[in-house]
Structures are given as structure tokens and as C-alpha cells.
Amino acid sequence: MTTQAPEPPAAEEVEAKEIPNIKLYIVAVITGIIGYYILLANPNLAFISVILAWPAIVAGAGGVEHLCRYGLGTGTSSIGYWGTAVGATVVFATIFMSSQIFNLYSPFIVIIAGTIIGYVVGLCAERIIKMKIPEQAQQSFIITGSSAIFILIVLEVLSSGGVATTKLYYTFPVIYIGTALVILHPYNGSLGAGENQSRTLRLACCEASLITTLFGIIGVLLPNTTSFIPALGMLIISLIGFAVFVKIWWKKVKEDTYEIVWTGYPAGVPH
Amino acid sequence: MDPIAAMIGIIIGGVIVGICVHFIPASAVGAMSASTGIATGPSMLSAGCGLAGLYAAGYSIKLGLPITVASGALGSALMIICTMLLANAICAFGTGVAPVAGTYDKDPITGWRQKPFMSPGTDGHSMPTTTALSGIIGALLGGAGGSLVFASTYGMLTEVTAIATATAITIAGMVAAGVFLVNCVLPAYVLVGKTEGMTDPKMKKLPKTLISCIVASVFTGVFIYAAVVVI
Numbered sequence: 001m002t003t004q005a006p007e008p009p010a011a012e013e014v015e016a017k018e019i020p021n022i023k024l025y026i027v028a029v030i031t032g033i034i035g036y037y038i039l040l041a042n043p044n045l046a047f048i049s050v051i052l053a054w055p056a057i058v059a060g061a062g063g064v065e066h067l068c069r070y071g072l073g074t075g076t077s078s079i080g081y082w083g084t085a086v087g088a089t090v091v092f093a094t095i096f097m098s099s100q101i102f103n104l105y106s107p108f109i110v111i112i113a114g115t116i117i118g119y120v121v122g123l124c125a126e127r128i129i130k131m132k133i134p135e136q137a138q139q140s141f142i143i144t145g146s147s148a149i150f151i152l153i154v155l156e157v158l159s160s161g162g163v164a165t166t167k168l169y170y171t172f173p174v175i176y177i178g179t180a181l182v183i184l185h186p187y188n189g190s191l192g193a194g195e196n197q198s199r200t201l202r203l204a205c206c207e208a209s210l211i212t213t214l215f216g217i218i219g220v221l222l223p224n225t226t227s228f229i230p231a232l233g234m235l236i237i238s239l240i241g242f243a244v245f246v247k248i249w250w251k252k253v254k255e256d257t258y259e260i261v262w263t264g265y266p267a268g269v270p271h
Numbered sequence: 272m273d274p275i276a277a278m279i280g281i282i283i284g285g286v287i288v289g290i291c292v293h294f295i296p297a298s299a300v301g302a303m304s305a306s307t308g309i310a311t312g313p314s315m316l317s318a319g320c321g322l323a324g325l326y327a328a329g330y331s332i333k334l335g336l337p338i339t340v341a342s343g344a345l346g347s348a349l350m351i352i353c354t355m356l357l358a359n360a361i362c363a364f365g366t367g368v369a370p371v372a373g374t375y376d377k378d379p380i381t382g383w384r385q386k387p388f389m390s391p392g393t394d395g396h397s398m399p400t401t402t403a404l405s406g407i408i409g410a411l412l413g414g415a416g417g418s419l420v421f422a423s424t425y426g427m428l429t430e431v432t433a434i435a436t437a438t439a440i441t442i443a444g445m446v447a448a449g450v451f452l453v454n455c456v457l458p459a460y461v462l463v464g465k466t467e468g469m470t471d472p473k474m475k476k477l478p479k480t481l482i483s484c485i486v487a488s489v490f491t492g493v494f495i496y497a498a499v500v501v502i
Contacts, residue, residue, distance in 0.1 A: 075459060078314040082456035089449030089491065092442060093498040096432055117490050121453065124483035129460045169441045176445060 018197045021066055024059040025142045029111055031055050032149035036107045036156060039230075043160040046230035047237040053153040054208040054241070057179075060146035061186040061204035063139045065197065068187050070133040076191075079143070080184020083118070087147030088176045090114045091155065110148045118144025147179055154179075154212070157234055158219045160227040171218055178214060182207040194256055202249040209241035272336075272426025278496040280423030284447075285454045285488030287416030289480050292317045292458035293473070294409025295351065296402045298465040300394075301358075307372045307395030307402055307467045309358050314452075314459035316354075317413055321451045323350035324414030325444055328421050332440060339422045340415050347414025351406050355398045362397035370397040374470045380404065395467070405468025413455075421447035424495065431500050450491055457483045 035052030038045050060083060068076045090113045094106060122140025125131045133139075154175055159168050186204040187195070216238050219231020254260060262269040272280075297316040298308035309316055327346020328339045362368050371385045372378070373394035378385065380400045389395055398406060425443035428434065434442075458480045466473055 075312055075314065075456075075464065078312055078318075078456045078459055081318065081452050082314075085449040085452035086491075089446055089453070090494065092445050092449070093495045096428075096499045113494050117453075117487070117494065120490050121457065121483075121487045124457060124486050125460050128483050128486075129457070129479050131460050169438045172441060172445045176448075 019062075019201075021059060021062040021139060021142050024055065024062050024201075025146060028055040028059040028146050028149060032111070032153060033107045035153050039153070039156045040103060043157075043226075043230045044233065046157045046160075047233035049153055049157060050212050050234045050237055051241070053150050053212070054205060056146040056150040056153075057182055057208035057211075058201050058204045060143050060150070060183040061207075062197065062201060063142035063146065064184055065187040065195075065200050066139045067133060067136065067143075069195075076184055076188045081180045082121075083140070083143030084147040084151075084176060084180035084183055086117050086121070086144035087114050087149075088151055088172075088179070090117065090144075090148050091151045092172060095155075107149070107152060110152050111145055114148030115141045115145040118142075143183065147183055150208075151175055151179055154215050157230050158215065158222065158227050159224075160230045168222075168224075171222075174218065175215070178211045182211045196256070199249070199252050199256055202245065202252050205245040206242060206249050209238045209245055213238040213242060272423065272430055274427050274430060274496060274500045277423040277427035277430070278492045280426075281420050281450060281492040281495060282485070282488040284416045284419035284421075284423065285450050285491065286481065286484045287412055287419065288317070288321065288451050288454040289458050289484030289488075290477065291321075291409045291413030291416060292455050292462070293466065293471075293477055293480065294405050294412065294468050295320070296398055296406050296466060296468040298394075298467075300465070301397075304362055304366045304368050304390075304396045305393045306465060307370075307374075307398065308465065309354055309398070309406075312459060312464055313462050313466055314455045316351075317409070317455040317458075318452055320347045320351045320354075320410045321413045321417040321455065322448060323347055324410075324417050325421055325447055325451075327414070328418035329440055329444060332422065332425055332443075333436075336419075336422050336426075340418045343418025343421065344411045344414035347417070348407050348410040351410035355403050355406055359397045359403075366396070368396040370399040370402075371395045372399050372402050372467055372470065374467050374472065375401070379470075401470060402468050405470065409468065413451075416454075417447055417451045420450045427496070427499055446495065450488070453487055453491060454484050457487060 031052040035049035039049045067079055118141035119137050122137030126136045186200050190200040216231050216235025219227045292313050295317050296308035297313040298306040300306045301308045302310035324343035324347030328343035331338050331342040359370050369388040371388045378399050378401050421443050424446045425439055428439045461476045461480050462473055
């Protein structure tokens with residue numbers, strides 16, 4: 001008696017299982033705003049805000065994945081840097097607003113400005129340049145808005161409640177490049193014939209927690225002592241998050257991979 | 272600097288950055304010597320030379336706008352000249368292929384024939400004279416555009432706010448890098464990952480880049496002005 005192997009699911013079914021990026025973005029916006037106001041209420045609760053900032057990186061990585069699946073293979077880094085450039089420029093420019101407006105309305109200003117600029121640039125690519133990528137404008141604003149939310153929360157943690165009053169400006173380049181890398185790399189790292197959203201977004205979670213670990217270390221080492229406790233909280237929760245997410249991601253990698261073989265030294269190490 | 276003039280400077284700088292990408296020869300398949308141009312994406316190469324220009328401009332920011340812009344343009348051009356020189360040396364002495372272009376039969380400057388030296392199945396290798404000149408023109412434009420954004424933002428910050436000079440330079444540099452990256456990715460969409468510079472037929476698509484960059488730069492410039500000056 002022979003048993004028939006189950007047929008692989010059709011491509012449409014696989015795509016139907018994917019979470020739409022716009023849903024991820026809405027979650028990121030809501031959690032980002034809540035995270036910001038938690039920080040504003042009590043900077044020492046930064047460890048909660050950091051957890052609420054991670055969905056922004058996941059949404060941004062989802063946007064990069066969507067755009068780059070349509071043939072921007074060599075441009076993955078470009079699109080990541082571009083999205084973060086818009087988000088970072090918006091956040092860095094808003095710190096000159098009056099402190100009252102900055103503190104109260106900043107997340108809304110940042111999200112709206114990041115979304116509008118991202119949408120306009122995406123629309124230019126869609127309508128003027130005539131790129132044949134579906135939903136390009138939507139995915140573009142997902143990347144820009146997400147990076148803006150993430151950078152705003154990181155800056156707020158490092159300044160422990162007052163960006164305009166602290167000398168944080170020298171950390172801007174590392175915040176910018178770090179955020180760009182974690183938004184663009186999940187797709188680049190998972191690139192290949194078997195790439196799927198589930199694995200890419202799990203890698204995005206790993207990288208989001210990894211970069212907040214780095215920002216936590218920077219915050220602990222800053223001469224501004226008020227940011228020590230918030231940054232320490234961020235560092236500890238990010239390390240825990242990183243350990244958990246790597247475990248989840250590695251499990252998925254094992255599921256998706258035909259076989260994992262140790263090729264290093266010593267030989268014959270089991271997995 | 273007057274804030275309105277600074278905002279116009281940011282917009283003009285952004286548009287110049289967009290134009291510069293069309294001139295810089297870059298191609299992803301250049302990594303296998305299968306195409307003319309430096310072996311990377313046009314936007315990333317432009318960003319690299321533009322950021323080098325920003326470093327150069329940062330040292331001369333106090334000497335006035337013309338010197339800052341000239342310094343940025345020269346810094347950027349120096350970076351791309353070094354890159355092209357080394358890329359040509361690697362292709363000539365490492366891979367063993369001559370610098371030839373796929374878009375013209377004879378080099379317009381030297382008059383040297385191109386086609387007999389092209390490997391079968393490729394679109395050229397490394398950078399012949401005209402393509403290299405195009406790269407230098409592109410880098411000069413990119414460096415000048417980036418430095419104009421940098422100097423304008425710095426001028427706006429020092430005019431409106433009372434922050435320290437070093438801090439203003441840091442923030443202006445980050446904003447300039449952001450505007451640079453925004454405007455150099457849009458042309459990359461037009462070029463689709465490969466260009467030979469000013470001799471490439473894709474130069475005909477320059478108006479598309481121009482309009483897109485004007486729209487993107489206007490939004491970015493107006494937002495920076497609104498955030499720094501109005502609110």
C-alpha cells in the first residue's frame with residue numbers, strides 16, 4: 001500500500017497566510033505612541049517602551065521585504081537607508097520644536113510627517129518613474145514611519161524624557177546607521193528561494209532587540225547620568241528579548257532548512 | 272543665513288544630488304567585470320561620495336558658503352577618483368580586462384576603439400576615459416549639492432537657534448546625509464541598478480528624476496523649515 005504525499009500549498013495560499021504590512025504598521029504606530037507616553041510619564045519605565053518600539057522595526061522590515069521582492073535585490077541596502085533617512089531627518093529636525101510641543105505632540109508630528117514624506121516619495125516612484133511594484137507608496141511610508149517611531153523612542157530613552165535639553169547629538173550617526181541596518185538586513189539575511197515573511201520578521205525581532213542592546217550600552221556609558229537607569233532597563237530587557245527571539249528564529253530556520261550540518265572544528269558535533 | 276533662503280538651498284541641493292546619480296558609472300554586475308562602471312549600486316556609490324564630500328565640507332563650514340560647497344565637491348570628486356583608479360587597476364591587472372564602454376564605439380575624448388577589447392557576452396569593463404570623466408562630473412555635482420544642503424541647514428540652525436557650533440555641525444551633517452540619501456535613491460529607481468554615466472541612453476530619463484527629486488526635496492525642505500523656524 002502506498003501513501004500519497006500531500007500536495008504543496010499553492011502560491012496564493014502561502015501569500016494569503018502572510019500578515020499585511022499595513023496591519024503591522026498600525027500595531028507599530030499604536031504601540032509606539034503608548035511607549036512614548038509611558039516614557040514621558042516615567043523615564044524609568046523605559047524597559048516597557050523598548051518592547052513597544054520593537055514592532056516598528058518588524059513593520060519596517062516587512063516594508064523592505066515587500067519592495068525588494070519585486071526585483072530591488074541589489075537595492076535592499078538603498079531602500080533601507082532611504083527609509084531611515086526620511087525617518088531620522090524628521091526626528092532630528094523635530095527636536096528644535098518648542099519643548100512643550102515636542103513633549104506632548106511629538107509622536108503624532110513625527111508619524112504624520114514621516115508618513116507623508118514617505119508616501120510622496122513612494123508616489124513619485126509609482127506615478128512619475130512608473131516602477132511596477134504594487135503598493136509602492138504604501139510600503140514606502142510604512143518604512144519611513146516605522147523608522148521615525150523607533151528613532152524617536154530610542155532618543156527619548158537615551159535622553160530620559162527631554163531630547164532638546166541633553167547633549168545627545170553625537171549619538172545621532174550611530175542611531176541612524178544602526179536603525180537603517182536592522183530595517184534592511186532581515187530581508188537581506190533571509191534572501192533566497194525559500195524566503196518567507198515568517199522567518200524574515202522573526203529575524204527582524206532578533207535584530208531589533210540586538211540594536212536596542214547596543215543603544216542600551218551607549219545609554220549606560222553616556223556622561224548624562226539621568227539616562228543611566230532607563231538605559232540599563234533597556235539593556236537588560238533587550239538582552240532577554242534577544243535570547244528569546246534568537247531561539248524562536250533558530251527553530252524556524254531549522255524547520256525551513258533541508259539539513260543543517262556542522263562544517264567547523266571539531267568535526268561531528270551533533271545538532 | 273536667512274531661513275527662507277536656507278530652505279531654498281536645501282531644495283536646490285537635493286535636486287542637484289538627484290542629477291548627480293545619473294553621471295556616476297555604477298553597476299552591480301560590474302563585480303564580475305560584466306559591465307562598465309564601479310561594482311555597486313548607483314545610489315550607494317553616490318551616497319558614499321556624497322558623504323565623503325560632507326566630511327570635507329564640515330571642515331570649511333566657517334569659511335562661507337562658496338568655499339564650503341567647493342570643498343564638498345572636491346572631497347567627493349577625490350573619493351570617486353580614488354575609487355575609479357583602484358577599480359581600473361584591479362580590472363586591468365587582476366581580472367585582465369581592458370577598460371571599455373558598451374555604449375559607444377570610439378571614446379569621444381581619446382578616440383580609442385572600444386568594441387574589439389570587449390569580452391564576448393559582456394557590456395564593457397571598468398571605466399574608460401569618458402566614463403571616468405562622467406563619474407568626476409557626477410561626484411562634483413553630488414558633493415556640491417550635499418554641501419549646499421549642509422551649509423543651508425547649518426545657516427538656518429545658527430540663525431534661528433542658540434546651539435553650540437559643534438552641535439549645529441553634527442545635526443546639519445545628519446540632516447544633509449538624510450536629504451542626500453532620500454534624493455539619491457529616486458534616480459536609482461530610474462536607472463534600475465546600472466548606468467554608464469553621461470553616455471548612457473538612460474540620461475534621457477533625467478526629467479523623471481528631476482521632477483521626483485523636486486517633489487521630494489520640497490516636502491523635506493518645507494518640513495525642516497517648519498520644524499526649525501515655525502513651530
